[in-house]
Amino acid sequence: MAIVIVSSAIESARRELAQSLAAKLGGVCASREQLVEQATLAGIPVGKLEVAVLKQSTPRERLARLKSRYLSFVTSALCDLASQHRNLVYHGRAGNLLLPGVSHVIRIRLLADNERQLQQTMAALNLDLDKAKDYQRRLKEDVARWVHFMHGTEVDSLNGYDLVLNLAHMSMESAAAAICSMAQLPDFNETPASVRALGDLCLAARARDLLGRDERTGDMDLGVSAQDGRVTVTYMPQQADEAPAISAVLASLQGAREVVCTMALTNLLWLSESFAPDSPDFAHVTELAQRWGAAVELMRLVPQDADDQPVCLASADELTAAGPCRPKEADPTGGIEDDVESKPSAVDGGLAATAERLISLGLFGGGRTLAGGGQEVVAAIKSAPRYSLVMVGDVFMSKGPAVRTRLSRDLAAYVTERITLPVMSKEDLQAKVVFGAKQFSRMALYTALVVVIYLVVFSFQWPIQEFLGSPGSLAMKVVATIAVVSFVPLVAYLFGNSTGLLFKWLRFE
Amino acid sequence: MQGPITDLFINIDLYSALQVVVLGFIGGVLSGFIGSGGAFFMTPGMMNLGVEGVIAVASNITHKFGKAMVGSHKHGEMGNVDKKLAMYLLLTAAAGIRLAVWISSFLFESGDTHGADKGAGANLYISLVFVSILTAVALSMLKDVLGKKNDGGAGPSRKMVETLARLNLKPLIYFKVADVSVSLWVLLLVGLATGYLAGTIGVGGFIGVPAMIYIFGIPTAVAAGTELYLAMFMGAFGALNYAFAGYVDLRLTMLLYLGSLVGVHLGVYGVKVVNEKVIRLVTGVIILLCVFSRAVAIPVYLRQMEMLNIAASWDGWLNGASKALLFASGLAGTGIIMVNVIKAYRQRLRLKRTIAYSSQPAEQH
Numbered sequence: 001m002a003i004v005i006v007s008s009a010i011e012s013a014r015r016e017l018a019q020s021l022a023a024k025l026g027g028v029c030a031s032r033e034q035l036v037e038q039a040t041l042a043g044i045p046v047g048k049l050e051v052a053v054l055k056q057s058t059p060r061e062r063l064a065r066l067k068s069r070y071l072s073f074v075t076s077a078l079c080d081l082a083s084q085h086r087n088l089v090y091h092g093r094a095g096n097l098l099l100p101g102v103s104h105v106i107r108i109r110l111l112a113d114n115e116r117q118l119q120q121t122m123a124a125l126n127l128d129l130d131k132a133k134d135y136q137r138r139l140k141e142d143v144a145r146w147v148h149f150m151h152g153t154e155v156d157s158l159n160g161y162d163l164v165l166n167l168a169h170m171s172m173e174s175a176a177a178a179i180c181s182m183a184q185l186p187d188f189n190e191t192p193a194s195v196r197a198l199g200d201l202c203l204a205a206r207a208r209d210l211l212g213r214d215e216r217t218g219d220m221d222l223g224v225s226a227q228d229g230r231v232t233v234t235y236m237p238q239q240a241d242e243a244p245a246i247s248a249v250l251a252s253l254q255g256a257r258e259v260v261c262t263m264a265l266t267n268l269l270w271l272s273e274s275f276a277p278d279s280p281d282f283a284h285v286t287e288l289a290q291r292w293g294a295a296v297e298l299m300r301l302v303p304q305d306a307d308d309q310p311v312c313l314a315s316a317d318e319l320t321a322a323g324p325c326r327p328k329e330a331d332p333t334g335g336i337e338d339d340v341e342s343k344p345s346a347v348d349g350g351l352a353a354t355a356e357r358l359i360s361l362g363l364f365g366g367g368r369t370l371a372g373g374g375q376e377v378v379a380a381i382k383s384a385p386r387y388s389l390v391m392v393g394d395v396f397m398s399k400g401p402a403v404r405t406r407l408s409r410d411l412a413a414y415v416t417e418r419i420t421l422p423v424m425s426k427e428d429l430q431a432k433v434v435f436g437a438k439q440f441s442r443m444a445l446y447t448a449l450v451v452v453i454y455l456v457v458f459s460f461q462w463p464i465q466e467f468l469g470s471p472g473s474l475a476m477k478v479v480a481t482i483a484v485v486s487f488v489p490l491v492a493y494l495f496g497n498s499t500g501l502l503f504k505w506l507r508f509e
Numbered sequence: 510m511q512g513p514i515t516d517l518f519i520n521i522d523l524y525s526a527l528q529v530v531v532l533g534f535i536g537g538v539l540s541g542f543i544g545s546g547g548a549f550f551m552t553p554g555m556m557n558l559g560v561e562g563v564i565a566v567a568s569n570i571t572h573k574f575g576k577a578m579v580g581s582h583k584h585g586e587m588g589n590v591d592k593k594l595a596m597y598l599l600l601t602a603a604a605g606i607r608l609a610v611w612i613s614s615f616l617f618e619s620g621d622t623h624g625a626d627k628g629a630g631a632n633l634y635i636s637l638v639f640v641s642i643l644t645a646v647a648l649s650m651l652k653d654v655l656g657k658k659n660d661g662g663a664g665p666s667r668k669m670v671e672t673l674a675r676l677n678l679k680p681l682i683y684f685k686v687a688d689v690s691v692s693l694w695v696l697l698l699v700g701l702a703t704g705y706l707a708g709t710i711g712v713g714g715f716i717g718v719p720a721m722i723y724i725f726g727i728p729t730a731v732a733a734g735t736e737l738y739l740a741m742f743m744g745a746f747g748a749l750n751y752a753f754a755g756y757v758d759l760r761l762t763m764l765l766y767l768g769s770l771v772g773v774h775l776g777v778y779g780v781k782v783v784n785e786k787v788i789r790l791v792t793g794v795i796i797l798l799c800v801f802s803r804a805v806a807i808p809v810y811l812r813q814m815e816m817l818n819i820a821a822s823w824d825g826w827l828n829g830a831s832k833a834l835l836f837a838s839g840l841a842g843t844g845i846i847m848v849n850v851i852k853a854y855r856q857r858l859r860l861k862r863t864i865a866y867s868s869q870p871a872e873q874h
Binding site: 453454457458461464465468469470477478480481484485487488489491492493495496499500503 | 517518521571572574575576578579745748749752753755756757758759760762763766767770771774
């Protein structure tokens with residue numbers, strides 16, 4: 001079975017290639033335009049959504065909800081097509097981002113022949129050369145804006161593509177033949193892991209689609225993920241009254257082993273090469289998540305050239321996780337593969353076991369494996385804007401302690417510079433979360449200093465006010481001014497830290 | 510103690526100190542909840558305790574400076590601060606504050622009597638600006654909330670953003686963190702208004718935050734974080750000016766901290782657990798009640814300036830009514846917030862986050 005996704009801003013070029021390819025593979029051809037039509041018929045105002053994205057004229061919350069509905073519909077529709085047909089060729093603007101983490105999907109980027117496209121535009125729209133160029137430029141800008149909004153990535157980014165074909169240098173027929181040959185490679189064969197990843201993606205998408213269609217849950221802001229047939233839905237505390245409807249709506253969801261609903265304000269992203277549910281890090285992360293009312297999303301970061309190939313056990317969020325996760329369950333040899341269910345727990349760095357524990361705590365927000373470094377992490381984070389904190393745990397485990405420390409620090413710094421979210425090392429998190437003797441001492445010290453300062457000021461209140469308020473020489477006024485603007489922040493800092501620690505102690509954050 | 514200092518600064522006993530702490534607490538809860546300074550409550554509250562308007566504003570803006578310095582650092586860690594936007598706004602906000610301080614000081618100094626009547630002109634001016642600006646803010650906020658369908662996620666109106674986008678007033682400046690492009694002229698105008706109001710009534714955030722949301726079109730969290738960052742500089746500038754003029758009552762500033770730095774934690778927690786529409790509704794009503802409270806005190810200043818012929822004995826009643834209204838609004842708003850905070854906190858402890866769970870038999874596809 002082959003799933004080929006062709007991406008290009010030029011619809012005519014990708015359509016021509018996809019149809020040719022589908023004919024060669026003996027499969028079905030589907031397009032973005034068809035799915036848009038189906039989505040519109042299903043009640044999703046895609047046209048209005050496009051206009052709103054381009055003009056930014058609709059409240060962001062509503063746009064985000066429409067985006068979520070649209071993406072889940074498209075993913076779900078693709079899953080249906082993939083399950084009905086042996087071979088599927090889909091073409092769209094950035095279709096490579098639609099089925100992240102499924103290794104038997106071939107993602108093709110098509111670069112159209114500019115000259116040819118200009119000629120076609122001039123002929124189709126009866127435009128002169130300059131106007132045709134302007135039309136194409138604006139079209140590309142609109143597509144770039146749409147892709148940025150939908151997937152949080154740039155349309156020109158080549159991350160996640162398996163092949164880039166330039167039609168200026170080859171014919172359409174040759175391009176189709178090249179992809180056909182590529183589809184036969186063992187690298188793109190189905191594996192138990194890739195089938196499971198696709199199944200989870202589809203399940204989550206169908207769940208989100210069902211929730212979006214139902215009027216009881218259609219307006220809720222939900223995070224939906226699936227792992228091994230278990231669907232986790234996170235919702236905001238303000239929506240607690242409507243939350244029981246989630247289970248009722250998902251009662252008709254086929255293929256789900258169970259549905260877990262978790263209340264969460266936000267997601268904490270835990271980035272690590274290995275996880276352990278009985279580790280101190282796990283305790284710290286879950287403690288913080290419980291305080292913040294957050295769900296924990298696991299992202300296992302493995303080197304691009306790791307010997308143990310990354311395994312996508314679950315999608316973080318079927319709607320937005322569009323990072324270049326490239327799962328491979330087994331080293332493809334080209335020979336006959338054993339039809340045996342793999343054991344992901346042996347090679348997944350504790351991802352599955354940790355996810356299991358988080359689910360039981362009602363704190364699971366998704367889990368995935370990502371191959372690469374800082375660039376890939378940033379792309380993945382930008383595609384899922386629900387995070388409020390990124391925690392960098394144990395990464396670069398194959399390196400020595402010194403190198404590991406330096407690389408971890410570099411990774412955190414790289415990510416910090418590129419995203420507008422707090423990024424913490426596990427040491428920072430421990431310092432923030434744990435309220436031990438050190439924190440208690442700090443609280444006591446700050447409080448004592450505050451008490452002393454207040455006693456002094458109120459014991460000598462009139463001399464102080466006389467100094468600050470009486471007209472005097474210019475020099476005295478300057479000294480009084482400097483005293484006020486230096487002293488006040490100090491009081492705010494000391495008392496602010498004192499109360500902050502007190503509320504942390506009371507677990508009231 | 511007798512002398513000019515006692516004319517300028519009130520005597521603070523335990524009872525009045527506790528009242529200032531309560532003002533700070535309510536202001537802190539409201540500021541944590543609403544995202545604006547909370548000065549709309551604290552400034553008139555202190556004036557009702559007999560503090561001169563200019564002293565109340567000076568002490569509050571100094572309090573705000575220190576608080577904003579700590580708060581903006583935390584917001585910065587969360588990625589909610591667009592420093593570039595704040596710097597642009599600051600350019601004209603500084604001029605706005607200088608203008609405000611000059612007007613307030615001029616009116617206070619030009620009072621030709623002593624004691625309470627000396628500051629009547631400045632008090633009247635501050636009260637009139639307070640009433641007119643906050644009436645407009647509260648009514649537009651309520652109109653925006655009540656005019657929307659109950660979809661639970663109604664975002665702020667973008668009409669002004671779209672209108673300005675159509676006008677295309679160049680040069681446009683792009684702000685990366687907020688992810689918006691704004692005309693330089695609009696930026697400067699909003700900065701001037703924010704600075705003027707911060708310097709006059711200590712509530713620049715009531716113009717700055719709505720302007721950033723409704724005029725610039727930036728996300729609410731970034732608006733609040735950027736405003737706090739801006740408030741740090743404006744507060745510093747205001748504090749410098751007022752401290753140089755000798756109007757800062759350090760005792761009031763410190764007492765405000767005792768309440769506000771506790772209250773702000775609870776207010777922020779309240780935002781997480783209360784529906785956004787309810788947040789804006791509660792905010793609008795609280796501001797409107799504060800406006801009534803200040804409006805009731807205006808006849809007192811008019812009488813002190815001999816512009817209104819009423820008996821001096823009315824001063825006590827009118828000040829009392831103003832004080833009662835202010836405290837009623839603050840206490841009611843804080844009460845609503847605190848009820849929700851405590852409810853959510855208890856629920857969180859009891860249910861440990863997971864409140865719904867269902868399981869169903871698998872039907873494999």
